[in-house]
Amino acid sequence: MTNSASINGLASGQADCGGVACDTIPFEMVPLQDYFVVEYPGHVRSTEKVLRSLGGEGKIQKAYNSGHNELELRYRVEDPYSHGIQGTICPDDGLLLKVTRTVRRKKHRQTNGQETSDTTAEQVVRTATEVCGFITRTARFRSLADFQLATSIRDPLVKFGQAAQTLDVNRIATFDFDAMADEAGLLQFPQVFGPNVAKLPALATHYDYQQSSQMAPTYIPKFVDQPAVAVLMHRKRNEGETFLRCTTDTSVVPDGPTPAITRxxxxxxxxxxxxxxxRFKERPLWLKHDLLHLLTAEIETRGQVVSHALPDDPNVLLAQVAYTMTGGPWNHGWLRYGYDPRLDPAARYYQRISLRLASFIGQLGDRADPDRAVLLTSATPANTPIALPFTTHPVRRRLNLLSVEIGELNVPHIHRIANLDAVLLPKSTRPSGWFHPAIHQYFRRYLIERMRAYFSREPSPHPPAHDTETEDVEAEQKLVAELITRYEHDRATRAASRATVELASLPEDVAKNVNSKVDQLMQTLEAFHDVPNGDSPDMDDEDDDFGDIYGSDGE
Incomplete structure (x- = not known):
């Protein structure tokens, strides 16, 4: 138990020391007053100048109330080119102590009437302390002060500048620039360095530089089962690959994931x-959204949470069993490791046909089923028998493009043509894949007309030639032959026109000989293919509106 009398004795400054009165530690109540302290990095002689260098009381109050925790100090307030020192406002839990020092001197009168003061033996110093309140926040200036290059006031250029400001015409007219330069053309008056404005704290403190967290090196293991090394996180990319990407120009496709992907x-x-x-055993090529839709359905069937079963980056999951190809007819498709569509003619069914249908993109999104956001099946309108020419909803809506897979087309006519050997090329190309360019253009025009008929609810006024859904093998074979023949004829015509332009710069006898050879070649082609000379529909008319996004046709 604590004796209340002892507490009262301590509060009054007296204590019971075995019956003898003795002094104790002063006991005072701390006022409930909060203070904001500024550690000024300099010798304070005038409070007014200090406040002006800090921007005034209003700026100090604004810095205290704002959440930026910064306070700026400018030693040269009048100089607009003076750089400020940024101070940091940090929380504090100290006490503000007011110390009053009083010095009394005893005066001695000598016989001659003069007064003297003994500053050593007869000097009495008294110190009084008072606790004013709590320090909650403190502004500290621990950054280096800025300094600038100054020029001597006796420099002629400085005098010339002063004359220009005061419009001293006589000094400007008599100023001699040639006298300032030596033989090397350099000024004889060197620049003078100004003094370094440094802080003058009461106690010596070290330069407290705190490195940014983004710049600080982080010690992490570079690879598995290796010692940690210093790595700058924002400068060094993670060496682990997320997925493998190939193009149509890649010579060999990857046959498996890399060790970084496997980890x-x-x-x-x-x-x-x-x-x-x-899924990739069922078919070698998939689109990402199709796989995610199927996996999501399987996860929900097993009663698990989709966000827990699938990673945040789906590419990490897909890269375990497949790689992606960019460009060409299999653009943005994920293919099974080791499978190269450029070597398999059966990959023509996985080719994608892209159409520039800017006016239909929005309508297609409006007509889609809103309950299925990934793999959508477009329903046939109730007021028209015209069906959409594909079974699944197109997915490539980026850059005003529609992309559909040939195998997903709900058009038996196109499927029968795709099964013919006459439409295949000996080697896969980037613009049209395994199909002949004429057949690829026909597929695109056919889909454009079917799309227009679908959204207009009326039959197309310009249906494609030989547009039929009934199986007629001979008619379709004849159509393919006509399309290829017409395309080759048009290509030869374009080549001949370019050759004619080039012949303009050749000698007359050489040009005449070449022209005769070209005429003979054209006559041979016309006789061999029996192509009429009448007007024929231009196969490239639609390219102006719906051009091939994979490039111009090869010649």
Whole structure:
């Protein structure tokens, strides 16, 4: 138990020391007053100048109330080119102590009437302390002060500048620029460095530089089972690959994931990866949105949470069993490791036909089923028997493009033509894949007309030639022959026109000989293919509006 009398004795400054009165530590109540302290980095002689260098009381109050925790100090307030020192406002839990020092001197009168003061033995110093309140926040200036290059006031250029400001015509007219330069053309008056404006704290403190977290090196293991090394996170990319990407110009496709990709499989669910691998056994090429839709349905069937089963980046999951190809007819498709569509003619069914249908893109999105956001099946309108020419909703809506897979087209006419050997090229090309360019153009025009008929609810006024859904093998074979023949004839005509332009710069005898050879070649082609000389529809008319996004046709 504590004796209340002892507490009262301590509060009054007296204590019971065995019956003898003795002094104790002063006991005072701390006022409930909060203070904001500024550690000024300099010798304070005038409070007014200090406040002016800090921007005044209003700026200090604004810095205290704002959440930026910064206060600026300018030693040379009048100089607009003076750079300020940024101070940091940080929380504090100290006490503000007011110390009053009083010095009394005893005066001695000598016989001659003069007064003297003994500053050593007869000097009495008294110190009084008072606790004013709590320090909640403190502004500290621990950054280096800025300094500038100054020029001597005796420099002729400085005098010339002063004359220009005061419009002293006589000094400007008599100013001699040649006298300022030596033989090397340099000024004889060197620049003078101004003094370094440094802070003058009461106590010596070190330069407290705090490195940014983005610049600070982080010690992490560079690879698995290796010691940690210093790595700048914002300057060094993660060496682990997310997925493999190939183009139509890649000579050899990857046959499996890299070790960096395999290491990422530790965070994936094994049965999800196995389910994905089974999908690629069914068919070698998929689109990302199709796979995610199927996996989402399978996860929901098993009663699991989709966000827990699938990673945040789907490419990490897909890269375990497939790679992606950019450009060409298999653009943005994911292919099974080791499968090269450029070597398999059966890959023509996975080719995608892209159309520039800017006016139909929005309508297609409006007509889609809103309950299915990934793999959508477009319903046939109730007021018209015209059906959409594909079974699944197109997915490539980026850049005003529609992209559909030939295997997904709900058009038997196109499927029968795609099965003919006459439409195939000996080698896959980037613009049209395995199909002849004439057949590829026909497929595109056919889809454009079917799309127009679908959205207008009326039959197309310009249907494609030989547009029929009934199976007629001979008619379709004849159509393919006519399309290819017409395309080759048009290409030869364009080549001949370009050759004619080039012949203009040749000698007359050489040009005449070449022209005769070209005429003979054209007559041979016309006789061989029996192509009429009448007007024929231009196969490239639609390219102005719906051009091939994979480039011009090869010649």
């Amino acid at each position: 990422r499989a530790s965070n994936l669910i094994s049965w999800v990866v196995e389910e994905l691998r089974q």
